[in-house]
Amino acid sequence: MARKTPGLNTSAMSDISFLLLAFFLMVSNINSDSGIARRLPPPLPPNQDKPEVRERNIFVVKINSHDLLLFNGEYGRIEDLKDRAKTFLGNPQDLPTLPEKEELDIPLLGKTRVSKGVISLQNDRGTSYDMYLQVQNELAAAINEMRNELSTDRFGKKYADLSDSQAEAIDKAIPIAISEAEPTKIGEKK
Numbered sequence: 001m002a003r004k005t006p007g008l009n010t011s012a013m014s015d016i017s018f019l020l021l022a023f024f025l026m027v028s029n030i031n032s033d034s035g036i037a038r039r040l041p042p043p044l045p046p047n048q049d050k051p052e053v054r055e056r057n058i059f060v061v062k063i064n065s066h067d068l069l070l071f072n073g074e075y076g077r078i079e080d081l082k083d084r085a086k087t088f089l090g091n092p093q094d095l096p097t098l099p100e101k102e103e104l105d106i107p108l109l110g111k112t113r114v115s116k117g118v119i120s121l122q123n124d125r126g127t128s129y130d131m132y133l134q135v136q137n138e139l140a141a142a143i144n145e146m147r148n149e150l151s152t153d154r155f156g157k158k159y160a161d162l163s164d165s166q167a168e169a170i171d172k173a174i175p176i177a178i179s180e181a182e183p184t185k186i187g188e189k190k
Contacts, residue, residue, distance in 0.1 A: 054100070054116075056096070056097060056098065056099060056100065057099040057100060057116045057117050057118055058117075058118050058119075058120050059071070059072060059084075059085065059088040059089075059099075059117060059118070059119045059120065060072050060073070060120045060122065061081070061085075061119060061120065061121050061122070061135065061139075062122045062123070062124075063121075063122070063123040063124060063127045063131055063132065063135060064124045064126075064127070065124040065125070065126025065127060066126075067127060067128055067131040069081065069135070071084055078131075078134055078135065078138060081135065081138040081139070081142075082138045082139075082141050082142045082145070083142075085119060085138070085139055085142035085143075086142045086145060086146055088117055088119070089115050089117045089119070089142070089143070089146065089174070089177070090115065090146060091115060091117070098117070099115045099116050099117030099118075100115075100116045101113040101114060101115050101116065102114055102116060104172065104173075106169050106172045106173055107165070107169055108154075108165060108166060108169040109154060109169045109170075109172075109173055112172075112173045114172070114173055114174075114175070115174075115177075117177060118177045118178075118179050119139060119177060119178045119179065120179045120180075120181065121135065121136075121139070121178060121179065121180045121181070122180075122181045122183075123135075123183050124183065125183045127183070139178055143174060143176055144159070146174045147159040147170050147171075147174050150170055150173060150174060151166070151167075151170050154170075
């Protein structure tokens with residue numbers, strides 16, 4: 001009579017495999033998604049009309065499917081976007097081609113001239129997410145620099161170091177005025 005070969009006990013193998021899998025999941029670095037941390041404005045009430053914006057108060061930034069930038073119809077570079085946005089929103093020489101300013105009485109700041117400028121961001125459906133994030137970062141950097149400059153001038157410290165009431169005053173003086181259109185094929189009519 002032939003002898004039976006003994007079977008291998010593999011129950012310990014499955015335990016070891018599970019422990020190895022759990023170990024690699026815990027020590028592995030899983031790439032996290034990048035995103036934009038920004039609070040959206042509340043929606044307009046249904047019975048309120050959209051505010052009318054004059055053409056001189058709009059700075060149009062377009063990104064096409066080849067990740068090329070247009071600033072008000074002229075080709076531009078990502079490196080120039082922050083400075084162009086600051087010049088547009090600040091309108092330091094009160095040029096008639098740049099946004100109007102209205103004088104507001106802001107607590108802690110007094111009478112302050114606030115820009116009516118709006119940056120209109122439009123991107124193509126084929127725009128890369130990386131380029132979209134770069135543009136968003138440059139626009140946010142422009143606003144942050146303007147807020148830092150004003151807070152240093154008025155309160156002697158950076159925007160991040162301000163009290164809540166001081167930061168609120170700076171926010172009213174330099175609001176985030178970025179409008180995003182639904183992605184389209186650049187050149188396509190809506």
